[in-house]
Amino acid sequence: PPPGQVVLRAEQVTKRFAGLVANDAVDLEVKAGEVHALIGPNGAGKSTFFNMISGVDDPSAGQVALLGQPMTGKPARAFAALGMGRTFQHVRLLGQRTVLENVALGAHLRGRRGWLSAMLQTDRHEEAALLAEARKQIERCGLQSYIDTPAASLPLGQQRIVEIARALAGQPSILLLDEPAAGLRHLEKQALVQLLVQLRAEGLAVLVVEHDMEFVMNLADRVTVLEFGRVIALGTPDEVQANPRVMQAYLGV
Numbered sequence: 001p002p003p004g005q006v007v008l009r010a011e012q013v014t015k016r017f018a019g020l021v022a023n024d025a026v027d028l029e030v031k032a033g034e035v036h037a038l039i040g041p042n043g044a045g046k047s048t049f050f051n052m053i054s055g056v057d058d059p060s061a062g063q064v065a066l067l068g069q070p071m072t073g074k075p076a077r078a079f080a081a082l083g084m085g086r087t088f089q090h091v092r093l094l095g096q097r098t099v100l101e102n103v104a105l106g107a108h109l110r111g112r113r114g115w116l117s118a119m120l121q122t123d124r125h126e127e128a129a130l131l132a133e134a135r136k137q138i139e140r141c142g143l144q145s146y147i148d149t150p151a152a153s154l155p156l157g158q159q160r161i162v163e164i165a166r167a168l169a170g171q172p173s174i175l176l177l178d179e180p181a182a183g184l185r186h187l188e189k190q191a192l193v194q195l196l197v198q199l200r201a202e203g204l205a206v207l208v209v210e211h212d213m214e215f216v217m218n219l220a221d222r223v224t225v226l227e228f229g230r231v232i233a234l235g236t237p238d239e240v241q242a243n244p245r246v247m248q249a250y251l252g253v
């Protein structure tokens with residue numbers, strides 16, 4: 001999609017659990033060539049929202065559209081097939097497998113088959129194509145030196161980048177990142193910011209859920225702030241930081 005085009009649109013997304021509204025009519029859109037950050041205190045409803053917009057869980061009300069297609073109620077694999085790539089709060093790599101193998105598996109996320117059957121049934125021709133795609137994404141992410149390294153022996157910062165490369169191997173239009181900076185050292189965060197800036201310039205839409213304010217403020221074009229399941233602010237990092245409502249939500253002042 002061309003820069004500025006809305007890739008993901010969530011309208012009035014609501015999630016009710018017994019006795020609790022975890023998401024209350026949340027509106028959010030992510031455009032091609034934009035890094036959009038979703039922030040908010042613990043329990044604000046960020047993970048719930050992430051699940052609603054990636055097909056992991058269904059909203060109680062509201063709509064989700066991906067590339068203009070209505071997706072509400074569809075399963076996660078339908079989102080992946082249409083061009084959503086994601087990473088998880090806790091790294092999910094096959095630790096004993098190499099970086100190349102892990103990234104090659106990502107190319108299957110877009111397919112109809114699960115990764116296990118894909119791994120067992122892939123024919124030689126298909127396998128060669130997957131490996132070529134994986135090499136391309138490994139280079140795009142600057143991981144060439146680690147291509148044959150078992151994922152588990154890399155530092156956390158590089159494992160997170162391997163996860164991004166794996167998501168990219170599915171050729172997504174949008175990347176969803178769940179707390180990508182958590183637990184990273186300063187230099188690792190800088191490397192991650194640099195990669196995401198590059199992907200944004202390449203036209204990808206990026207939605208990041210993150211606690212790390214410095215990371216968000218260095219990176220995001222727009223920030224949506226959730227509190228008690230409601231959007232309390234939307235704006236540039238500067239606008240959001242200066243918003244008294246946001247300061248109150250974060251600092252309790």
Ligand code: ADP
Binds near residue numbers: 017020
């Ligand atoms: P965040 O990711 O912003 O910390 P969550 O989305 O995890 O917040 O949670 C938002 C609220 O919804 C919290 O009060 C949480 O306890 C509640 N919640 C989340 N998942 C469930 C669930 N499956 N059942 C009941 N309550 C839930």
Ligand code: MG
Binds near residue numbers: 046047
């Ligand atoms: Mg969470």
